[in-house]
Amino acid sequence: MKFKNSHKALAITFLIAGTLVLGILSLDMFKYNVQVSETLIDITPVEVVETTEKQKQNELQNSKSTNKAYNETKKYKHFAQAYKPIAPPEDFIDxxxxxxxxxxxxxxxxxxxxxxxxxxxxxxxxxxxxxxxxxxxxxxxxxxxxxxSANKNSSILYSLKGRTDTFLPVPVYLCESSGKIVVNITVSNTGKVIKTAINNASNSTNSCLQDYALDYAKNAHFNPSSKKSQIGTITFYFKGK
The missing domain is CATH 1.10.287 (Helix Hairpins)
Structure with a gap:
């Protein structure tokens, strides 16, 4: 088969048309890629903002957890203060x-x-x-x-949950012996000691030490409370002469 001029013109026309079609398709693909890239760029700041908000929420939760732990520590610290030693002053005179x-x-x-x-x-x-x-x-x-010659070498510990002392006399005694005397106390809502008794946890049965311990425990006073009465203990450590 011999190609005529008309055949050559038709082939050239198809080639030119195909080239134009491919060029248009390539241009459309390029525009599509640009649009996709622009869309991704617009989305990126949104993700950063969401991440920042999540970080803020996490920091807020951590902050709340820290405050809660502090409050619990403060509570335990306050309870620990209800059982504290009191050192006797050297110049104390009863x-x-x-x-x-x-x-x-x-x-x-x-x-x-x-x-x-x-x-x-x-x-x-x-x-x-x-x-x-x-x-x-x-x-x-x-x-x-x-x-x-009175002995002032003594110390006191008391256990009364949620209460603090307003007056706790340091024992000054005239006993020759030493020992630990634990006194059970009943405290009224006004803070006054209304009942005392010797606790079995005491390591001494010396009547002199017990009398002084009961006497000083009766004179102790604590802060007011909503409870009608509350039970606790006062521990006296007496040192011999």
């Missing part, structure tokens, strides 16, 4: 001890005055009588100095 020393001084003075009045002239001129008088005076002076 008014009742001063009154006792003052009364003992009056009694000793009256005893000495009475003893002096009963001594007759014969005893004063007698060597044995003078020795007897000096011995009596020495014994009276020794007893007075022993009673006046």
């Amino acid at each position: 008014p009742r001890l001063e009154n006792r020393e003052h009364n003992d001084f009056k009694i000793n003075k009256a005893t000495k005055t009475k003893a002096k009045n009963t001594v007759n002239k014969q005893e004063l001129t007698s060597f044995n009588g003078v020795n007897s008088i000096l011995k009596k005076r020495a014994n009276a002076s020794a007893n007075s100095s022993t009673e006046a």
Whole structure:
């Protein structure tokens, strides 16, 4: 078959038409790719914003968790304060001890005055009588100095949930022995100790220590509470002379 000029013109026409079609399709594909790229660029800031919002929510939740932990710690700290040691001041002077020393001084003075009045002239001129008088005076002076030397080496612990002390006297005692005395206390809503008893956890049965512990526990006072009555303990650590 021989190609004529008409055949060549038709082939050239098809080639040109095909080239135009391919060029148009390529242009459309290029525009589509550009549009897709532009769409992706528009979406990216939205994802960043969403991520930032999630981070803020996570930080807020972490912040709430931290506050909750702090409050719980504060609660335990407040409860721990209800069981705290109180160190005795070195210059503490118990008014009742001063009154006792003052009364003992009056009694000793009256005893000495009475003893002096009963001594007759014969005893004063007698060597044995003078020795007897000096011995009596020495014994009276020794007893007075022993009673006046009060022991302040003591400490206190108390356990009363949700309450704090407003007045807790430091025990100043005249006992020779040492030991731990635990006192059960019942506290009213006003904070006053209305009932006391010796707890079995005490490691000493010394009546002198127990009497002082009960006496000081009765004088303790705590902050008011909505509870009509509350049970707790006060522990006294007495150190011997």
